[in-house]
Amino acid sequence: MMTGLKTLCLLAVGAVVLSGAQAQFISVAPGGSGFTSDTCENVALALYQSWECVEAGAGVTGGGPNGLATQFAAARKANLNTVRFNAFATMEGQNLQLPSGRYNATLLVGLDQAIAEAADAGLKIILTLATNWDYTGTASDTKAFYTNLSRTAGGPDDFWTDNGAITAYLAHVKNITSRVNTVNGLAYNEDPAIMAYDLINEGRCDSSNCTATDIQNWIERVAPVVKTYIPRQLLTVGQEGFWQADNCAANTQNPVPNNEGGSVSWPIQTGQNFLSNHAVDAIDFTSVHLAPVNWARTDNVFSTAWLNGHSDQSTIIQKPMILELFSTQIGADGFTQTNSSNLYKLVYAITEASINTDSPIRGIGFQLWDKVRLSPNAAGVDNKTIVSSTSPAWEDTIVPFAGRIANRCPASGPASAPAPAPSSTAASARRHLLQAARRIAPSTTPSASADAPAPSYNPATINSQVGKHLEVVCVVCGMSAAT
Numbered sequence: 001m002m003t004g005l006k007t008l009c010l011l012a013v014g015a016v017v018l019s020g021a022q023a024q025f026i027s028v029a030p031g032g033s034g035f036t037s038d039t040c041e042n043v044a045l046a047l048y049q050s051w052e053c054v055e056a057g058a059g060v061t062g063g064g065p066n067g068l069a070t071q072f073a074a075a076r077k078a079n080l081n082t083v084r085f086n087a088f089a090t091m092e093g094q095n096l097q098l099p100s101g102r103y104n105a106t107l108l109v110g111l112d113q114a115i116a117e118a119a120d121a122g123l124k125i126i127l128t129l130a131t132n133w134d135y136t137g138t139a140s141d142t143k144a145f146y147t148n149l150s151r152t153a154g155g156p157d158d159f160w161t162d163n164g165a166i167t168a169y170l171a172h173v174k175n176i177t178s179r180v181n182t183v184n185g186l187a188y189n190e191d192p193a194i195m196a197y198d199l200i201n202e203g204r205c206d207s208s209n210c211t212a213t214d215i216q217n218w219i220e221r222v223a224p225v226v227k228t229y230i231p232r233q234l235l236t237v238g239q240e241g242f243w244q245a246d247n248c249a250a251n252t253q254n255p256v257p258n259n260e261g262g263s264v265s266w267p268i269q270t271g272q273n274f275l276s277n278h279a280v281d282a283i284d285f286t287s288v289h290l291a292p293v294n295w296a297r298t299d300n301v302f303s304t305a306w307l308n309g310h311s312d313q314s315t316i317i318q319k320p321m322i323l324e325l326f327s328t329q330i331g332a333d334g335f336t337q338t339n340s341s342n343l344y345k346l347v348y349a350i351t352e353a354s355i356n357t358d359s360p361i362r363g364i365g366f367q368l369w370d371k372v373r374l375s376p377n378a379a380g381v382d383n384k385t386i387v388s389s390t391s392p393a394w395e396d397t398i399v400p401f402a403g404r405i406a407n408r409c410p411a412s413g414p415a416s417a418p419a420p421a422p423s424s425t426a427a428s429a430r431r432h433l434l435q436a437a438r439r440i441a442p443s444t445t446p447s448a449s450a451d452a453p454a455p456s457y458n459p460a461t462i463n464s465q466v467g468k469h470l471e472v473v474c475v476v477c478g479m480s481a482a483t
């Protein structure tokens with residue numbers, strides 16, 4: 001991690017020198033205390049999910065490229081500053097990659113269009129490189145697509161371990177990230193509008209064939225390689241952020257405690273392990289999803305603990321965090337519009353408080369805006385998740401939040417001293433650690449002084465032990481190393 005941090009600092013300096021006034025690559029600030037660009041010292045994200053962008057770019061749905069341009073302009077007008085979408089298609093029969101291993105050239109240009117239109121509108125982009133979910137049973141860029149390409153792979157979960165599947169995934173990621181956009185002429189990995197990539201959306205184990213170790217090993221194997229393809233852009237995992245039982249947060253902050261009713265809980269079965277998955281050096285920032293209705297945890301206590309828990313553990317590995325997907329489902333399980341707008345208020349308030357206090361959570365994205373023009377019965381979309389532009393969540397929470405975020409760093413010109421100004425790296429990192437320590441162990445009554453002793457562990461040691469993260473967990477959970 002320390003080497004990784006140094007590299008990032010050099011990259012940040014390099015980006016300023018090389019890119020001139022227009023380009024604004026986003027970097028992770030030294031010490032992981034946030035995101036910066038050459039015109040904004042403290043970048044925060046007001047993000048939304050879009051859908052079927054590649055198909056719309058190819059003219060198949062969504063009003064084509066003009067429909068995308070209209071949507072992206074409306075997003076900017078509402079002060080949203082970042083859009084997250086798939087770098088592939090999800091409509092039935094619209095597969096970016098063909099079983100031959102070749103590409104559908106029309107859809108590749110559709111991806112070019114989507115990226116160019118979002119960039120033109122002034123949005124930053126988070127691109128998802130693959131997805132756990134095969135909505136049609138035949139979609140490319142899914143686990144099964146890659147295992148089907150490999151002669152040695154069996155079921156979809158061999159995606160995590162099979163050499164052929166991993167090689168095919170990496171070859172595709174290399175092709176995409178080095179592709180020169182036919183609309184704006186920029187190589188994807190030289191386009192400052194593309195802020196970051198998700199390795200895979202909500203990657204999970206879907207069978208007992210797969211373990212948390214498989215997913216951890218996969219991240220450790222592919223992330224450093226992908227990072228070499230995108231040296232000026234950022235990388236994250238793209239998962240929901242569940243914990244395994246070796247992390248005490250599994251019992252208190254997963255949607256259900258482990259072994260409830262005598263069986264291994266579903267969050268554990270996903271094989272995700274937030275802390276060790278994101279501790280991998282090549283992962284630049286942490287990201288989580290939050291779907292309270294889907295997870296049957298609509299209580300405020302859960303959402304609050306979910307955000308605080310991940311924030312605390314992001315502090316430990318010194319990486320900023322994004323809640324890249326927040327989703328509610330109005331009308332499901334007695335969950336009303338009022339329930340939804342209340343939860344929106346809570347979750348956005350926690351995010352904004354984190355942004356304003358220099359704490360890890362630096363952005364939030366909602367699922368799914370009604371300005372996203374979907375194909376009829378769009379695959380992968382639950383209409384209950386759609387946020388109407390006349391709903392209280394939109395009018396009272398999302399738009400005012402986005403406006404305040406926009407005021408921190410004007411779209412043009414140098415950063416106008418956003419408040420609070422970032423402090424020195426060491427002091428900022430220490431403040432994060434102290435905040436985390438206070439939340440975790442309120443009984444230890446830490447001194448409010450900035451000179452209070454830092455917790456007695458060394459991040460450098462911890463970060464060099466990816467996969468052996470018990471020490472970190474012990475600190476987080478206040479357990480002794482012997483337990």
Ligand SMILES: *[C@@H]1O[C@H](CO)[C@@H](O)[C@H](O)[C@H]1NC(C)=O
Pocket residue numbers: 101102103171174175
């Ligand atoms: C992906 O790139 C490799 C070279 O890195 C090339 O051999 C392959 O043909 C490309 N795939 C497609 C479908 O263009």
Ligand SMILES: *[C@@H]1O[C@H](CO)[C@@H](O)[C@H](O)[C@H]1NC(C)=O
Pocket residue numbers: 058060093094095098104105106107
């Ligand atoms: C490629 O994409 C275009 C546009 O979406 C579609 O019409 C065509 O059928 C696709 N071709 C193949 C071979 O999948």
Ligand SMILES: *[C@@H]1O[C@H](CO)[C@@H](O)[C@H](O)[C@H]1NC(C)=O
Pocket residue numbers: 134137138139140142144145148
């Ligand atoms: C993978 O292969 C199986 C068996 O041939 C097929 O049913 C499935 O549709 C394929 N999946 C994808 C995503 O190509």
Ligand SMILES: *[C@@H]1O[C@H](CO)[C@@H](O)[C@H](O)[C@H]1NC(C)=O
Pocket residue numbers: 153154155156157158207209
């Ligand atoms: C489990 O792994 C074996 C060995 O790779 C494979 O043959 C089998 O198809 C896998 N099953 C599933 C459901 O992924």
Ligand SMILES: *[C@@H]1O[C@H](CO)[C@@H](O)[C@H](O)[C@H]1NC(C)=O
Pocket residue numbers: 298299333334335336339
């Ligand atoms: C909706 O809000 C009401 C009033 O606060 C609460 O009693 C109820 O449990 C909430 N419903 C759900 C599904 O969270």
Ligand SMILES: *[C@@H]1O[C@H](CO)[C@@H](O)[C@H](O)[C@H]1NC(C)=O
Pocket residue numbers: 374375376377383
């Ligand atoms: C979801 O909404 C879309 C767009 O309004 C509509 O075309 C579709 O029929 C709806 N799907 C369901 C299952 O209601």
